Structures are given as C-alpha cells and as structure tokens.
Amino acid sequence: MPEVKQEVKPIEVNYLCDSCGKGMMASCGDMDATTGDIEHRCLICDHRQTFQWRAYPRIDHIDIDEKI
Numbered sequence: 468m469p470e471v472k473q474e475v476k477p478i479e480v481n482y483l484c485d486s487c488g489k490g491m492m493a494s495c496g497d498m499d500a501t502t503g504d505i506e507h508r509c510l511i512c513d514h515r516q517t518f519q520w521r522a523y524p525r526i527d528h529i530d531i532d533e534k535i
C-alpha cells in the first residue's frame with residue numbers, strides 16, 4: 468500500500484461545563500478499559516461528569532480548508 472499524505476490542521480476541542488457554563492471540563496482520571504468511562508471535572512466549579520471514549524481537552528485534525 469502506498470503512503471497517502473494530506474495536509475491537515477490541528478484544532479483544540481474543549482467541553483464547556485454543563486453546570487456553570489464557564490469552566491472547561493478536564494479529564495481527571497484514566498479511562499476505564501471496560502466501559503470507556505473517563506471522569507472529568509470542571510476547572511471552575513468542580514462539577515463532575517463522565518464521558519465515554521473521549522477526553523477533553525483534545526486535539527483533532529481536520530482538512531486544511533475545512534471550516535470549524
């Protein structure tokens with residue numbers, strides 16, 4: 468298989484706290500390998516929330532001309 472190369476740009480994806488709406492959620496533990504649960508907490512109000520199979524903040528890559 469030949470290599471296929473494509474230019475991409477990195478974007479940062481954050482999740483705003485559902486409780487206070489101001490703080491960013493940040494992962495505060497390791498992912499549970501069975502359930503995919505990752506515990507997060509708000510950096511401002513300490514609200515806890517669990518996401519599955521995705522952590523915040525994270526860096527995604529999109530096509531160079533793709534709009535965010």
Ligand SMILES: [Zn+2]
Binds near residue numbers: 486
């Ligand atoms: Zn909050």
